[in-house]
Amino acid sequence: MFNRILISFAFFIISCSVSAQVSIQFIPEVYGRSMDGLMSARLLNTGGKQNVRLSISVTENKAGKILNIITQPFTIIPGNNQVSGMAVRSASIQMGNNSLAQFIQKNGYFPQGYYEYSYKVISAIAIDEIIVDQLFEQEVTPPAPLNLIEPFNEDKICNKMPVLSWQPSIPVIAGTMYELLMTEIKDRQSPVEALNYNLPIVKQKGIPNPILVYPASSKELTEGKKYAWQVTAYKDQTIINRSEVWEFTFSCKEEKExxxxxxxxxxxxxxxxxxxxxxxxxxxxxxxxxxxxxxxxxxxxxxxxxxxxxxxxxxxxxxxxxxxxxxxxxxxxxxxxxxxxxxxxxxxxxxxxxxxxxxxxxx
CATH class of the missing domain: 2.60.40 (Immunoglobulin-like)
Structure with a gap:
């Protein structure tokens, strides 16, 4: 009897040790807004090399079950692991039987609601063996518009190094960075066309705050020229929000106050x-x-x-x-x-x- 207890206790200790060796890193504020984002979870493995599957279940507070995803086996090594591309492409996806699940399947993103994301790392050898089980929660709300502030739309400025400013992206997500894109507007171009087709004179990434002084390394603004600019909020490689395209004119001709x-x-x-x-x-x-x-x-x-x-x-x-x-x-x-x-x-x-x-x- 004592030996059985000892063996059971030893098995329990080993199981806890294995579970403690793998943890799941997932940021629901950023990646919990779309089906593609669910696979952005990373697996931190402090143990040895293992073959595993990843199971993801999503439920919404009012609608119930949204989806369940199970990947094919893939290997995790010591350190920080992402889900392999092959495992993602061959994953089995089962959608829930409700209108919200159908909407998400059709459109690929999660509308407003309170979601729970259940992540399980399962042994590829014994499918009943759960290595780690973690639950994440997030209320998905529509992001507020990312509004530009200055230079004001269709403004005229006389400053070769203007300060460009915009409102912070809301909701606030830790680690959010901004990218500012600016280009000259050619004749008969709209600001959006200019931004899409012309070479940028400013393409600055990794801006931590909602303000940027015109970079000294960029081409000087030219008298009488119009410029289009836009700001994008992102975290890692995921776009969180994007502003409208505004334009301004650089003109130092004296104007009546x-x-x-x-x-x-x-x-x-x-x-x-x-x-x-x-x-x-x-x-x-x-x-x-x-x-x-x-x-x-x-x-x-x-x-x-x-x-x-x-x-x-x-x-x-x-x-x-x-x-x-x-x-x-x-x-x-x-x-x-x-x-x-x-x-x-x-x-x-x-x-x-x-x-x-x-x-x-x-x-």
């Missing part, structure tokens, strides 16, 4: 299309309200420093008809002299109006 005084209020649409609005303590414009009296709904963000928080904006009322609006920012410490800002109004009919301005302290 628009500085409003007490004698007039220009329509906000005219100011937005204008060259350069300078707010000397006050942001002044006119806007038409076709509805009843209501509070003015507006936000202001800092283009020069996207991390800057704008607090305590003055409350403004809109009356029915044409309104002359004057927003006093002179005593608000959120605003810095020489910084660029973007004001956006939300109107009752669902439309929005925007005004980009340069803030100047009142001396």
């Amino acid at each position: 628009v500085v409003e005084d007490d004698n007039g209020y220009r329509d906000i649409d005219d100011l937005f299309r204008g060259n350069f609005y300078v707010a000397q303590g006050l942001v002044k414009f006119s806007v038409t309200n076709s509805y009843h009296e209501q509070p003015l709904k507006y936000t202001i963000i800092c283009l020069s420093d996207p991390q800057q928080k704008i607090r305590r904006l003055p409350k403004v009322k809109l009356t029915k008809g044409r309104n002359k609006i004057s927003i006093d920012l002179s005593n608000n410490f959120s605003f810095k002299d020489g910084y660029s800002y973007l004001l956006e109004l939300k109107l009752q009919d669902g439309s929005s109006k925007k005004l980009r301005f340069l803030f100047k302290d009142v001396q």
Whole structure:
């Protein structure tokens, strides 16, 4: 009896030792969004060479079973292993019997939901022998748009080394890097065509923060030329998000500044299309309200420093008809002299109006 217990205990110790020698590395925030991404898991083997299979099961909190994948046998060696290409191509895939599983099978990606990913490394010799079993969980949400900030779309700039900035990719994923691509726009080209077909003048990868000073090693910007640019967020080799394509013109020709005084209020649409609005303590414009009296709904963000928080904006009322609006920012410490800002109004009919301005302290 004692010998049986001793043998059973020894077998248990050996089994635990084998399991401890293999672990699964999988990042659901990045790779748990598509069927192809599931095979990006890596197997860390601290033991000897082994022949194994990989079993992957995915379930969704409400829909239930989504899929089950079992690979053909492949070999893992000491160190960090990826699933072999042959094992991936010959893997057996069984889809669940529900509408979500059918959608994923057709489209290849996981829509919004709460998913569990069960990974098992199984011995290729004894299929009932589970070497390691790990469970990962992730709520898949649609990524927020990756918005460019500055230079503003269709802007004119006079800086041979401009600072290019964009909003961080959301949701935030540790280890996210950015790639910025910029190219010159030729005659009769759209910005998207230019980016797809022309040689880039900037192709910078591995950018850790949502900001880049124009590289000194890149070709100088040319007077009167238009340029297209786009930013891509990625982790490892997987694209997480991608911005729209924006354009700007490099022009150092002197332009008239628009500085409003007490004698007039220009329509906000005219100011937005204008060259350069300078707010000397006050942001002044006119806007038409076709509805009843209501509070003015507006936000202001800092283009020069996207991390800057704008607090305590003055409350403004809109009356029915044409309104002359004057927003006093002179005593608000959120605003810095020489910084660029973007004001956006939300109107009752669902439309929005925007005004980009340069803030100047009142001396």
